[in-house]
Amino acid sequence: MGWSLWSSSPAAPSSSSPNRPTETNEPVSKTTDPTTTSPPGTYPPVPLSQKKKSISWNDSLNATNWDHFTEPRVLIPNLLVVGFAVGLWAFYRSYLRRLARAQNIDPSYFHRRSLLGKVTSVGDGDGFHLFHTPGGRLAGWGWLRRVPQDRKELKGHTISVRLAGVDAPEGAHFGKPAQPYAAEALEFLKSYILGKRVRAYVYKRDQYERVVASVYVRKPPFFLRKDVSKELLKRGLATVYESKTGGEYGGPVMREVYNAAQETAKRKRKGMWSVERAGFFGIGKREALETPRAYKDRIRKEEAGIKEKV
Numbered sequence: 001m002g003w004s005l006w007s008s009s010p011a012a013p014s015s016s017s018p019n020r021p022t023e024t025n026e027p028v029s030k031t032t033d034p035t036t037t038s039p040p041g042t043y044p045p046v047p048l049s050q051k052k053k054s055i056s057w058n059d060s061l062n063a064t065n066w067d068h069f070t071e072p073r074v075l076i077p078n079l080l081v082v083g084f085a086v087g088l089w090a091f092y093r094s095y096l097r098r099l100a101r102a103q104n105i106d107p108s109y110f111h112r113r114s115l116l117g118k119v120t121s122v123g124d125g126d127g128f129h130l131f132h133t134p135g136g137r138l139a140g141w142g143w144l145r146r147v148p149q150d151r152k153e154l155k156g157h158t159i160s161v162r163l164a165g166v167d168a169p170e171g172a173h174f175g176k177p178a179q180p181y182a183a184e185a186l187e188f189l190k191s192y193i194l195g196k197r198v199r200a201y202v203y204k205r206d207q208y209e210r211v212v213a214s215v216y217v218r219k220p221p222f223f224l225r226k227d228v229s230k231e232l233l234k235r236g237l238a239t240v241y242e243s244k245t246g247g248e249y250g251g252p253v254m255r256e257v258y259n260a261a262q263e264t265a266k267r268k269r270k271g272m273w274s275v276e277r278a279g280f281f282g283i284g285k286r287e288a289l290e291t292p293r294a295y296k297d298r299i300r301k302e303e304a305g306i307k308e309k310v
Contacts (some may be wrong), residue, residue, distance in 0.1 A: 096139060102209050103205075111202075116199050130158060130160075161212075162213070169292055188237055230258065236271020239262060
């Protein structure tokens with residue numbers, strides 16, 4: 001009986017033992033939750049379907065995430081900046097870009113736009129050179145940006161302008177004599193616009209690469225706009241431009257205005273109209289004025305006759 005007490009056969013587990021789990025007949029699941037089986041301090045494995053494809057360093061530098069640029073918070077500000085830049089460039093090209101010569105004027109300007117500038121020289125009674133100053137004083141001309149004074153600086157940087165609607169007496173050139181009052185017309189135009197700021201409403205470019213334009217200048221004391229062509233006609237220093245086709249007057253209304261100004265000067269015998277004579281008390285041979293158009297036609301015929309003889 002004493003030997004049985006020291007037997008090595010294991011004793012049956014007691015159901016009341018606190019350190020051993022209770023055996024049950026329920027089947028044990030082979031799948032386990034990885035979150036409960038992972039050792040402390042480690043992360044659970046990521047399924048293959050959720051793993052990101054590895055990208056080389058060079059590919060990552062060249063890759064562009066376009067989705068970022070299509071987001072409204074990124075796209076809208078960029079569109080606003082681009083639109084503002086394009087609008088600013090268009091405004092500059094239309095209103096602030098300086099035109100150096102008549103050849104630089106786009107045909108879209110004709111009958112639609114005007115040029116603001118300073119008269120740098122006067123060549124004859126109906127033509128001058130204009131230095132274009134777009135924007136005027138608001139763009140800094142006269143206080144931030146200067147108009148050149150030297151002829152060398154101005155060469156190739158001025159626009160040749162022909163006054164619309166009028167024809168001044170022809171001066172002496174190429175060995176041809178000057179018409180009466182050609183010098184007076186030239187001196188008047190110099191005193192009236194030389195060195196002044198004028199606005200020219202451009203209509204076309206003629207065969208001599210001049211811009212035909214109606215020109216206005218402001219004169220004291222009230223600085224009202226004065227039509228330079230009309231002022232020449234009022235003083236009898238020009239005639240209304242005679243042409244069947246191609247003449248520019250600034251519209252039918254202005255042509256009538258010019259005709260009325262010429263008739264008034266003619267009636268008052270101003271300027272070149274004082275040369276016209278109707279004879280003594282209206283009796284005798286009438287001395288008609290040779291208009292600038294008639295003068296040019298006569299000179300052209302004489303030159304053609306000389307060439308035929310040669």
